[in-house]
Amino acid sequence: MAELQPSEELFIPKRKRLAHSRLKNEQGQEILHLFYGEIELIFDEPDVAPLGEKLMEVERFRAEEAMAWSNAAPHDWEKIRDLLQALLDQNVLKRVADAPPAAKETYPPRLGLAPEGREPRAFTGTDAQRCPALTEEAFGRALDLENLEVLVPIYRIAHATLDTDGRQVGENNVSPRSLFLDLPTQRKVCSFPGSR
Numbered sequence: 270m271a272e273l274q275p276s277e278e279l280f281i282p283k284r285k286r287l288a289h290s291r292l293k294n295e296q297g298q299e300i301l302h303l304f305y306g307e308i309e310l311i312f313d314e315p316d317v318a319p320l321g322e323k324l325m326e327v328e329r330f331r332a333e334e335a336m337a338w339s340n341a342a343p344h345d346w347e348k349i350r351d352l353l354q355a356l357l358d359q360n361v362l363k364r365v366a367d368a369p370p371a372a373k374e375t376y377p378p379r380l381g382l383a384p385e386g387r388e389p390r391a392f393t394g395t396d397a398q399r400c401p402a403l404t405e406e407a408f409g410r411a412l413d414l415e416n417l418e419v420l421v422p423i424y425r426i427a428h429a430t431l432d433t434d435g436r437q438v439g440e441n442n443v444s445p446r447s448l449f450l451d452l453p454t455q456r457k458v459c460s461f462p463g464s465r
Contacts, residue, residue: 319340378456
């Protein structure tokens with residue numbers, strides 16, 4: 270890999286993984302410990318402690334800016350380059366130039382789970398037969414509004430409505446499914462590990 274240059278921009282990927290703690294050493298001084306996943310960085314030297322403090326604050330920076338992160342005189346470039354290179358090697362830092370381009374939307378705006386043009390409907394309204402008609406359509410059995418909770422849990426009854434931004438309450442989890450509106454939605458891949 271090419272040697273780190275002062276003008277290169279760096280950033281901390283998956284910044285939410287960065288945590289810190291101040292632990293006392295044998296002399297009773299508080300020492301900054303940064304944790305990035307399984308990696309622990311200990312800033313026990315007084316001249317580099319400000320570097321750790323600044324890493325907790327900044328999102329993105331030019332490598333040469335780290336030379337000024339000091340309580341006294343600015344650091345020399347060789348020392349900062351070695352420290353930043355160690356963080357690059359541990360994948361705590363990445364070069365902005367090496368970052369993948371922003372992920373493009375790879376999901377269609379509609380799920381295709383409902384006919385286009387379906388209108389929002391509700392169990393209540395001026396039409397006294399609305400609830401029986403909807404429950405007949407959704408469950409194959411007509412029920413009066415007073416008995417609706419037998420088939421639909423109370424917290425799901427609101428799914429038939431839209432919020433002030435025009436999104437359906439419950440979004441993709443609308444129940445009963447016959448009330449689901451397939452509205453155009455921007456979907457993104459979750460940035461956290463695991464299935465969601």
